[in-house]
Amino acid sequence: MFQYYLKLAWISIRKTPVLSLLMVLIITVGIAASMVTYTINYMMTQHPIPNKHDTVQLIHLSSWSSEQPYRELDGKEDAPSMMTYQDAENLFSAHKTSPLIKHQSIIGTYRDQIRAIHQPVTDARLRSMLTVNHDFFPMFDVPFLFGTAWSKQADEKGELVAVISSKLNEQLFNGENSVGKQIMMGNLILTISGVTDNWLPTPKFYYVRTESFVNPRDIMIPFKSQIQNELFAKSDTRYYCVNYPTVQSFSTFLASNCVWLHFWIELNSATDLPQYNNFLNNYDAQQKQAGRFERDLASYTLNIEEYLTREKMIPEDTKLAVWLAFSFLVVCLLNCMSLMLNKFYNKRAEVGLRRAVGASRQNIAYQFGCETLLISIIGGFLGLLLTKLGLLAAQNVLTFLPQQVMEMNLPLASMALILAIVSCSIFSLWPIYKAIKVQPSSQLKSM
Template sequence: MFSYYFKLAVRSFGRNKVLTALMVLAIALGIGASMTTLTVFKVLSGNPIPHKSEKLFYVQLDPGMREGYKAGEEPETQMTRFDAEELLRQKKAPRQAMMTGGGGIVDPRVDALKPFSIQMRYTSADFFPMFEPPFLYGQGWSAREDEGRGRVAVITKVLNEKLFKGENSVGKDVLVEGHALRIVGVLDEWAPKPKFYDITTDRYDGDEDVILPFSTFIDLKLDRNGNMNCFGREIVSDAQALNVPCAWIQYWVELESPGKAGDFKAYLDNYSEQQRAAGRFERPANTRLRDVMEWMEFSNVVPGDVRLQMWLAFGFLLVCLVNTIGLLLAKFLRRSGEIGVRRALGASRREIFKQCLVEAGTIGLAGGLLGLVFALLGLWAVRQRPASYAELAHLDGSMLLLTFVMAIVASLLAGALPAWRAMQVAPALQLKSQ
C-alpha cells in the first residue's frame, strides 16, 4: 500500500502545484537554516578525543596576590613555570604534560626554498601518549630528553613533505632559528579542531609544524606566543624565568579513571597550601581540575552567537512547520469529496490517515532535497566569514542523513493534525452534497 499511496501523493502534487511548492519551500527553508547552524554547532562542540576525554584533566592553581582576592573566584587559567616544573617533577599523575606555543624560522638548506616561518609547540614527553597524535615515522622523545634538554623534535607530515619530499626523515636534522634539531618522529595527519590542548590562544588556526621539548625551548631561548599574566608587585624583566610570578603555561594530566580526579585535586589543594606556607602563594587553596569537555565548556569554545543562531534557526523551523500544517489542512480538506467516496467504498479511517501521512512525508522528502541545497549554500556563506572556525563548516555524512530525517519527521509531525482531520470526514455527508 505504501507504493500506491506514494503514487497518489506524486499525482496530487501535479493537481496542486502552487500549494505543494509553498509547502516544500517552507520545509526547505526551515531545514536549510537549522542544518546550517546545527552543523556549525556540532563542529565546534564535538568531543575531540572521545575515547579518553574523561581521563584528561586541565590543571589550574591560584598563585595570585592577596590584594583583590575574592573567595570562590576562578584561578589563573594558566600556570607559572615554577609550579608547572614542580608538578612535573613530583609525578603524582600517571602522565602529565606542560606546554606552551611559539614560532620561529626554518632554514630548509635547499636552494629551491627560502627560509620560512613556522608554528611550534614546546612540551614534555608525555604529550604524545596523552593526546595520541598518529605517527607516520618514528615516535616522540622520552623523559631523558626532557631532563637533558635534548635537541630533538617531532615534525608534521606537511613539513616533512616540504623539507624531505615525504621520505622517512627520522635521524635527520631540521634547522630552526639556527639550531639543528634531530628529528625523532614525523606525525601523520593530525590537526584537532578546536586545538583543545591549548585554547588560551587561537583555537582553530595556527597548527604547529614542530614539537620540541620545553626544556630545549628554554635552553635555546626560542620565541613564544600566547597569553601571559604577570601578577607580582615588582617589574618583571624576564617573564619566562623560573621564579617569576607570571602565568603562561598550560598543564594537563592523565589519570587512570575519572574517579581519581578527587584524589588528584586533594593533592593540588595540599600543594597550594604548602606553597602558601612557603610564602609563594598568598591566597587559600583555590584549584580547578576539569576534563576535556568541561574545560571546553568553561572556555566557551562554542561562541554565544553560534548558540543563539542555532536556537533562532530552530524557531524559524517551527514557524515553517506551523505554516505547513495550515497548508496541508487546506489541501486535505479540499479533497473531502474524494475522501468521502473512498470511505464509502470501504476504506477505513486508518487507511485515510496513512495515505495523508505518506503524502506529507513525500512533501518532506522533497523539502529535504531542497533544504540540503539551502544548507550547502548556508555553509558556504559561513565559510566566507572572517571567523577562525569558518573553514570547518562542512556537511559530513551523518549531518547529510540527519537533513533528510529531520525533513521527513518534521513533515510527518506537520501532517499529523491535517491527516487526523481528513480521516474524520463523514462519507454520508460528502456523498449527499455531491
C-alpha cells in the first residue's frame, strides 16, 4: 500500500514540476543555511577532551596585588588564569611524586627564527612556540606521526630538544621522518624528538583566549630549556605586572610578581579534586601569611569546560547566528506550506472524485503525506549537498577557524535529513488537513 501511495505522489510531482521544484529548492536552501551555521557552532562548542572533563584542571592562584586592577566574573572578583614563575615552580615541585597528580605541565611561550640546519640563514622564519613539560603530551592526548615526546630526563635537564607539528615537518623536511634531525632556533641547535599528527583541539583551550580558534603553534620545547637559556620574547608573551621590574633582565622578571605562565594538572581521579584543593588552599594561606597574596580571595581550579565558559572562548555571536539560521528555515517552511496549500487546493477535484469512489479521508491524508515525504527527502539530500558546498565556502572565508570546525560528520548529516523530513511533515499538516476537508459532492457538481 505504501508503494502505491509513493507512486501517486511521484505522479503528482511530475504533473506539477514547477511547483514541486520550488518546494524542493526552498527546503534545500533552508536546510543548508541552518545546518552550515549549526555545524560550525556545534563543532566549536564540543569538549576538546571529553574523556578527561573532570580530571584536567587549570590552577588559578589569587596572586593579584592589592594595587592591581582585577576582572569581575558574575559580579565577583576573579583570580588570574596565569601565575608567576615562583608559584609555578613551587606547585610543580610539590607534586613531582604525588599520588594525586597523574600529569602536570607549566606552559610558557617564546618566539624566534627557525630553520632546518641544512637550510641557509635566509630561509629562517620567525615562529612562535610553546615551552612545556613532558607531561603536556599525555595529559592533552597529543598524537604523534613520528617519534615521541622528549624524555623526563631531558625535561629535568632542560635539553635542547623539540616536538614539531606535521605542518612544519612538511615545510622543513618534505614530510619525511625527521626524528633525530636538527633545526636552528636563533643560535641554538634543537634535536627533534617527535612530530605531532594533525593535533587540532577545538577550541584550543590550554592557552589564552585569543588563540582559541587558530592553528596550534608549530614547535614545543622543554620549559626548563627556556629558563636555562633565558629565552623570553616580550612581544610574544602575555604577562601582567603591577610594576614591571626596573632592571629589565630575565632573572629579575622571573623573581617578579608578573603572571605569565599557565599551570595545568591531570588528577588520577576526579575524586582527588577535594584533596588537591585542600593543598591549594594551604599554599594560598602560606603565601598570604608571607605577604605575597594580598587580596582576600581564595585560589581555585577550573576544569576545561569551566575555563572555556569563564574566558568566553565560544563567541556569543555564533549562537545568535544559529537562531537566525533556524528562523530563516521556519520562514522557508512557511513559504513551502503556502505552496502546498496552493497545490493541494488545485487538486480538490481529484480529491472529490477519489472520495466519491470510496477513498477515506485517511487515504487522502496518506497520499498527500507521501508526497510531502518524497519532497522533503529530495530537499533534504540536496540540502546536505548544499551544506557541504557551504562549509567548503566557509573554509575560504573564515580562515581564522581550523578546517575541522567546518566539516560535517555522520550524526550531523543524519540530523539534517531528519530535520528536513520532520519539519516538512509538521508544516504540511495544515495543507493536508485542508485537503481532506474537501466535500466530494461540491466537487462532483463542478466537474
